[in-house]
Amino acid sequence: MSDDTDGGGRSSALPRILWKLARLAATVALTFLGLLVVTFLIGRVVPVDPVLAVIGDRAPKSVYDRVFIELGLDKPLYEQFWLYLQKVLTGDFGQSFLTKRDIADDIARVFPATMELATVAIIIGTVLGIPMGVWAAVRQGRLADQVVRVLGLVGYSAPIFWLGLLGLLVFYARLHWVSGPGRVDIAFEYSITPKTGLLLLDSAMQGQWDAFRNVFSHIILPASLLGYFSMAYISRMTRSFMLNELAQEYVITARVKGVPEWRIIWVHALRNAAVPLVTVIALSYANLLEGSVLTETVFAWPGLGQYLTNSLQNSDMNAVLGGTLLIGGIFVGLNLLSDLLYTLLDPRVRRQA
Amino acid sequence: MLHSRTLLAATVAVFALLGAPGAKAETPADTLIQAWAIDDIISLDPAEIFEFTASEIAGNSYEGLIGYDPADVSKIYGKIAESWEVAPDGLSISFKIRDGRTFASGNPITAEDVVFSLTRAVKLDKSPAFILTQFGLNAENVDDMVVQTGPDTVQFKMDKPYAPTLVLYCLTATVGFVVDKKLVMEHEANGDFGYEWLKTNYAGSGPFTIREWRANEAVVMERNPNYSGDAAPMARVIYRHIPEGATQRLLLEQGDIDIARSLGAEEIDAVRSNSDIKIQEGPKGSIYYLGLNQKNENLAKPQVRQAMKYLVDYQAIADTIMKGKVMVHQAFLPRGFLGALEETPFSLDVAKAKELLAEAGVPDGFSVTMDTRNTPEITGIAQAIQQTMAQAGIQMELIPGDGQQTLTKYRARNHDIYIGRWGPDYQDPHTNADTFARNPDNGDDAASKPLAWRNAWDIPDMTKLADAAVLESDPEKRAQMYIDIQREHQQTSPFVIMFQEIEVSAMRSNVNGFIVGPSFNDNNYAHVTK
Numbered sequence: 001m002s003d004d005t006d007g008g009g010r011s012s013a014l015p016r017i018l019w020k021l022a023r024l025a026a027t028v029a030l031t032f033l034g035l036l037v038v039t040f041l042i043g044r045v046v047p048v049d050p051v052l053a054v055i056g057d058r059a060p061k062s063v064y065d066r067v068f069i070e071l072g073l074d075k076p077l078y079e080q081f082w083l084y085l086q087k088v089l090t091g092d093f094g095q096s097f098l099t100k101r102d103i104a105d106d107i108a109r110v111f112p113a114t115m116e117l118a119t120v121a122i123i124i125g126t127v128l129g130i131p132m133g134v135w136a137a138v139r140q141g142r143l144a145d146q147v148v149r150v151l152g153l154v155g156y157s158a159p160i161f162w163l164g165l166l167g168l169l170v171f172y173a174r175l176h177w178v179s180g181p182g183r184v185d186i187a188f189e190y191s192i193t194p195k196t197g198l199l200l201l202d203s204a205m206q207g208q209w210d211a212f213r214n215v216f217s218h219i220i221l222p223a224s225l226l227g228y229f230s231m232a233y234i235s236r237m238t239r240s241f242m243l244n245e246l247a248q249e250y251v252i253t254a255r256v257k258g259v260p261e262w263r264i265i266w267v268h269a270l271r272n273a274a275v276p277l278v279t280v281i282a283l284s285y286a287n288l289l290e291g292s293v294l295t296e297t298v299f300a301w302p303g304l305g306q307y308l309t310n311s312l313q314n315s316d317m318n319a320v321l322g323g324t325l326l327i328g329g330i331f332v333g334l335n336l337l338s339d340l341l342y343t344l345l346d347p348r349v350r351r352q353a
Numbered sequence: 354m355l356h357s358r359t360l361l362a363a364t365v366a367v368f369a370l371l372g373a374p375g376a377k378a379e380t381p382a383d384t385l386i387q388a389w390a391i392d393d394i395i396s397l398d399p400a401e402i403f404e405f406t407a408s409e410i411a412g413n414s415y416e417g418l419i420g421y422d423p424a425d426v427s428k429i430y431g432k433i434a435e436s437w438e439v440a441p442d443g444l445s446i447s448f449k450i451r452d453g454r455t456f457a458s459g460n461p462i463t464a465e466d467v468v469f470s471l472t473r474a475v476k477l478d479k480s481p482a483f484i485l486t487q488f489g490l491n492a493e494n495v496d497d498m499v500v501q502t503g504p505d506t507v508q509f510k511m512d513k514p515y516a517p518t519l520v521l522y523c524l525t526a527t528v529g530f531v532v533d534k535k536l537v538m539e540h541e542a543n544g545d546f547g548y549e550w551l552k553t554n555y556a557g558s559g560p561f562t563i564r565e566w567r568a569n570e571a572v573v574m575e576r577n578p579n580y581s582g583d584a585a586p587m588a589r590v591i592y593r594h595i596p597e598g599a600t601q602r603l604l605l606e607q608g609d610i611d612i613a614r615s616l617g618a619e620e621i622d623a624v625r626s627n628s629d630i631k632i633q634e635g636p637k638g639s640i641y642y643l644g645l646n647q648k649n650e651n652l653a654k655p656q657v658r659q660a661m662k663y664l665v666d667y668q669a670i671a672d673t674i675m676k677g678k679v680m681v682h683q684a685f686l687p688r689g690f691l692g693a694l695e696e697t698p699f700s701l702d703v704a705k706a707k708e709l710l711a712e713a714g715v716p717d718g719f720s721v722t723m724d725t726r727n728t729p730e731i732t733g734i735a736q737a738i739q740q741t742m743a744q745a746g747i748q749m750e751l752i753p754g755d756g757q758q759t760l761t762k763y764r765a766r767n768h769d770i771y772i773g774r775w776g777p778d779y780q781d782p783h784t785n786a787d788t789f790a791r792n793p794d795n796g797d798d799a800a801s802k803p804l805a806w807r808n809a810w811d812i813p814d815m816t817k818l819a820d821a822a823v824l825e826s827d828p829e830k831r832a833q834m835y836i837d838i839q840r841e842h843q844q845t846s847p848f849v850i851m852f853q854e855i856e857v858s859a860m861r862s863n864v865n866g867f868i869v870g871p872s873f874n875d876n877n878y879a880h881v882t883k
Contacts, residue, residue, distance in 0.1 A: 049761040054395070056403050057760060058778060059480040061800040066478070098395045099568060100552060109567070165599055173603050180609050181600050186386060186591060300595045302570035310392055310569065313755050 028332055032325065036088070039324045040081050043317035050097050053314035071097055084321070093325070094318040096311070103322035106307065111326065112197025113183060114296075114303035118288035120200075120223035125230025126281055130270075132231070133238020137246060138265060148235055155232025160225060164298035167221050179217040181300035188214050222299040226292060230284045237280045241273035248272075275346045282338040289330050379608050383588040385864070385881055388595035388604055389614035392569050398551040399470075399530040401479040405776075405873045406592070408527050410572060412874030413590070415530035415557035418448055418467065419521055423870030423877070426689060426780050429521055433462055433531050433558075437521075443514025443826060446521075450505040454581040456533040456558045462581075464501045469534040471499045471509070473546045481528040484779055488515060488523075516826050518691065522781035527874050532556045560585045560879035569594050586866075586882045605630060605859055611883060612860040612867065617729060618676040624859050631862045634677070635869025638687045639776040639854035640785070641679060641734070643723075645847035647809040649769050651721065652847065656713035662699045662849050663706040664742045671852060674733040679852035684839040685789035687853045689871050691828065692782050692835030698843065706745045718746025723770040724759045725751045734851075735772050763807055766797075774854070775804065780872065782835045786819045789848060790838055808847045815841070 051067050072080055087094055093103040136148035171177045179185065184192070184199055188211040192203050200219065203211040245251065246269055254264050291305025304323060311319035380386045393404040402411050419437070422428040431437070435451040454462045475485050475495040489512025490498050498510040511520065523529065533556040540550035547556075555563040560582065561574040572592040576585050593610065595601045598617040602624060605613040616624070624630045645652040645661065652658065667681040684694035710716055725735040732753065739749045749770070754762070763771045777784040792805035792812050799806055818838050825831040843850070856869050856876075861883070868877040 046758075047761060048755070048757045049764070052760055052764070053757050055480045057764075058403065058483070060483050061802075063478060063480060063482070100549070101568070106568070110569075168600070168603055173607055180604050180607060181595060182593065186384065187381065297597050298600055300593065300597070300600060302567070302594065306569055306596075314757055 024336075031332060032328055035324055035328045036085065036321065037081070039321055040084070040317070043315065043320060044077060046312075046315060048313075048315040050315040050317065053316065054097055084318075088321075088325070093322040096319050097316045098311075098314055098319075103318050106319065107304070107322055107326060109197070110291075110302060110304050110307040113301060114289060114291040114305065116198045116200060117219060117223055117226065117295075117301060117303065118285060118291075119198075120219055121226035121288050122230055122281065122285045124224055124227030125234055125284060128227070129231040129234030130238050130277070133235040134242055134265060134270060136235065136239045137242035140243060145239075148239070152232040152236050155229050159294075160229065160292065161294045161298060163225055163228075164222070164295055167225055168298070171221055178221045179214065181298070183218055183301065184211070184215050185218075222295055222301060226288055226295060230288065233284055234277075234280060238273065238277060241276055242269060245269040245273050271345070275342060278341045278345065279338045282334040286327075286331050286334045290327050380611055381589075382883070383586075385587045385590045385612070385878060385883065386610045387590070387592050387612040387614055388601040388610045389592055390596045391572060391592050391594045392596065394566065394568065394572070396479075396552045397555065397563060397566060398479075398548060399527050399532060399557075400474040400477045400548070401481070401552070402527045403479075403481045403778075406572075408873040409876045410563060410574070410592075411527045411530060411557075412559075412876065413878060414555065414559040414561045414563050414574060414577075415527070415532070416559050417526075417529045417531065418524050420525055421522075421780060423868055423875040426871060427691070429518075429525075433467065439517045443517070444512075445508050445510040446517065447502065448507045448509070450507065452505065454558065455579050456536070456556065457562045457577045457579050458533055458536045458556070459579050460533055460535050462531065462558055464503070464505050464507050466534045467507045467531055468499055468501050469537075470531045471529065472496060473532070473537075474528050475499075477546060477548055481526065481778070484523050484526050484528050488512065488520065513824060514826065515823055516781075516783075516828075516831055518828060518831075519781045519783050519823060522779045526779040530557065533558070561590060582879075585879045587878065590878055602859075605861070608861060611864050612858055614858050616857070616859055618674065618678055621678070621857055621859060622676050629862055630859050631864075633858050633860060633867060633869055634855050636680070636688060636871065637776070637854040637856045637869075637873075638690070638780075638871050639774050640682065640685065640687055640850060641772075641774050641852040641854070643738070643849040643851070644763070644768075644771040644773055644804060644808045645849070646766060646768050646770070646807075647811075647847055648766060649721065651713075651715060651719045652769065654713040654715075655845065656709040657715065658847050659844070660706040660709035660713070660745065661742070661747075663702040663709070664745055664747065665699070665738055665849060665851055666701040666741050667697070667851055668700070670734055670737050674737060675730065675852070677855065678730070678857055679854055681851070682853035683850050684843055685785045685848070685850060686782050686835060686839060687777065687785070687871075690777070690780070690782050690785075692832035692839075694836050694839040694843065696843075701741055703741070703744045710745060710747075716746075718748065720748040720750070721769045722750045722752050723772060724762055724768045725753050725772055726756050726759050727753045728756075731772055731774075738772075764802055766807055766809055771807075773804075776854075777872065782831075783819075783823050786822065786835065786838065789846070790842055791816045791819045804848070805846075810847050 050071060051064055055063055055067050068074060072083065084094065095102055096106060132148050136145045139145050168180065172180045191208060192199060192211050193206065195202050195205065199215040200212060203215055251264055251269060254268055291303045291308065293305035293309045295301065296303045296306045308320060308323040311323065389406060391406045394407045395404065396402060397407060397410065399411050399415055402408055416432045418432060418434040419429055420432045431451065433451060433454065434448040437446055437448045439446050450462070450464045450467060456462060471485065472495045474482055475490050476492045478492060500508050502508045532551065536556040537547035537551055540547045542549055553566060558581065560577055560580050562577045563572065564575045565573040571594060574590040576588050595604065598615060598620045601613040601616055602620040604610045605624065606627065621632065625632060645658055647653045671679050671681050681697050682688065683697045683699055686693040688695060710718060723735060725731055735751050739751060742749045759771065762768055775788065788803040789805060791803055792810060793816055794800065795806060795809060795811040805812060815838060818834065822831055822834040825834060858869065860867065864881060864883045866880040866882055870876050
């Protein structure tokens with residue numbers, strides 16, 4: 001979206017920015033429309049009868065027929081889609097087929113849980129992943145590099161379900177370092193007034209430090225696990241970006257000039273490697289925000305992943321479409337953000353814009 | 354093993370560092386915490402509730418006119434009703450409402466509330482409404498069929514003289530629970546009888562009130578301060594949504610929950626040896642069975658149906674795969690029901706099955722598919738059956754699928770074999786006879802789709818027998834009628850009935866008084882202490 005190179009200062013800045021904005025808006029709108037069409041169609045070809053999910057197995061035909069019409073399933077597919085689209089454009093995501101709750105309310109309840117977990121995880125993944133990647137690049141081919149590689153390999157290949165249970169067994173059941181599954185102990189459940197839905201933030205803002213510590217002790221294990229997976233990816237990408245930078249001529253020049261090695265690595269090279277790294281981190285974060293259904297299941301975490309999986313299994317398409325739109329929005333948003341950071345980090349991009 | 358003293362010291366140090374709470378918290382003394390998969394709840398309105406979890410919640414927070422003893426279901430007693438009387442012509446029952454009882458709101462429970470609740474359920478016509486409408490009630494006539502006949506009397510009329518126990522048992526189902534008319538109607542919108550509101554709220558009179566339901570997260574119940582019976586010892590009962598059995602086990606062993614409700618067979622086996630934990634078992638009404646679609650030409654042969662009943666290793670599956678979560682049972686009425694047939698004539702007998710297959714003209718067997726829900730236990734049972742079927746040459750391919758997906762296919766009669774689990778809707782034998790042994794219309798667009806229909810089993814004669822049993826008012830004769838139907842059904846039907854479910858809950862050893870009843874709304878924690 002930002003890599004348009006046809007600028008070069010020929011025309012004046014204002015129309016160009018407008019043009020860029022218009023193009024951006026069109027891309028975003030098209031992305032969302034495409035997402036909706038595909039998700040909608042998938043929902044309709046899945047061999048699951050959404051009426052059954054609502055009324056169960058026992059209801060007589062009269063009830064079945066009534067619910068079929070209530071859900072609008074008697075209308076042709078294009079008309080169902082058009083009706084849905086009209087509603088979405090007015091900001092109404094409809095109601096869950098199953099529970100008749102507003103999708104917007106449901107998502108507002110489950111998404112903060114996922115967001116809190118993802119945010120802590122990405123912080124862990126970044127804070128550990130970047131130094132490890134740098135270290136591996138500097139010690140390329142030596143022991144440190146191998147250690148980082150093996151750690152990363154375990155990160156990609158171990159099933160998170162298994163690692164999660166193992167983590168609970170060791171750190172919760174055996175060592176008692178962390179609290180068990182769930183977001184917070186029952187004792188604190190009603191002492192925190194939900195404002196943002198992010199319990200760490202809510203409890204800190206209300207000055208409830210006991211509750212804060214409890215929430216932290218619940219979130220740290222699942223967040224570390226998810227963070228470990230992001231770390232594996234981020235460290236590998238950092239390593240390869242750094243290797244690329246360290247082979248550049250400016251590094252040799254700097255060495256010749258006698259710039260201290262730590263400065264070359266952490267200031268000169270890392271600064272340049274940081275530009276593509278921003279995208280890597282943003283995408284990792286977006287992936288985490290989708291919610292990990294396995295992690296959420298093992299840790300009884302009431303987040304977006306469980307919600308979407310459950311909705312999909314029940315063919316609750318309004319819920320699935322609402323969730324898909326949210327995830328699409330996250331990806332588009334984080335993409336834009338990383339583009340913005342590009343312009344801050346990379347003077348060449350800045351000059352063009 | 355990592356339980357040394359140095360480790361303890363290290364742990365304490367790390368605690369201080371992380372600021373984690375010092376000691377492992379026990380659950381609060383006045384709170385019962387249960388772990389269960391509660392994602393089946395779609396509504397808390399008794400007129401709509403039909404799922405396991407919601408039924409149990411309603412059973413502890415609402416009351417019906419009458420109830421029965423979970424240990425002996427033939428003992429029916431009045432709850433909201435003080436007494437009842439069947440009219441001489443058998444076409445109506447009159448209930449006298451007990452005086453001086455109140456809802457949690459403080460409103461008195463009156464005959465008006467009873468009439469409102471039953472007519473409301475019929476008019477809303479949600480999934481369980483058929484339990485009431487099968488007596489000839491519908492939205493148009495219900496105001497004349499369920500009427501208040503005096504300050505504290507209610508008359509329930511029917512279109513035929515049904516067996517009184519059938520009517521009474523149906524009224525013990527959640528759809529017959531009494532709701533607080535005044536409170537519900539305060540929240541009415543667009544003539545919905547307060548349905549939108551009651552879906553997520555509470556208007557009952559049971560020992561507990563429903564304070565909050567957070568989908569896929571928790572249900573919180575609190576002691577009802579206005580309960581007319583003895584106050585429950587627990588001030589709060591919390592259901593936590595913990596879908597994973599292994600996670601439930603960890604929480605239970607740590608004492609962070611009091612009861613684990615849905616441990617897998619493996620986990621139950623593992624906690625049996627833990628002295629801090631005790632196991633409580635109770636037979637449930639659910640039945641595990643194979644449905645053989647009669648549209649498949651091989652399965653339609655009587656000898657093939659018979660042969661398949663000899664190709665399941667019942668006892669081995671019950672012992673090694675289900676590890677005590679089921680018992681072998683081979684008739685469509687579960688034990689505990691009036692007229693249940695407890696004989697189990699079938700066991701694994703490959704030679705006998707081969708003989709029958711030869712008689713049927715398929716001595717070398719045949720290929721067939723089985724739609725299998727992708728839960729560990731159903732898959733395990735299915736694989737065991739696949740193996741024993743192969744011994745007689747029947748090549749069975751398992752088609753795994755999600756619950757709703759296999760069910761959709763089953764209801765469209767597109768399966769060969771379906772491995773299913775069926776739970777009764779109320780405590781009367783008719784609930785299962787109605788589905789396993791009745792098929793009034795075998796046409797593709799039939800109005801009702803009982804299990805006999807789903808397997809395209811056309812049985813006009815048996816349907817008549819089942820219909821006659823519904824009108825027999827003498828319980829002994831009626832029981833005998835069901836036994837006769839089951840004997841025939843057991844031999845000839847396209848159902849390989851295998852097991853009856855045993856609900857197994859694991860709880861901390863200090864928890865006492867938890868009752869596991871035959872149906873989910875009988876599971877009771879009003880007297881639990883710990």
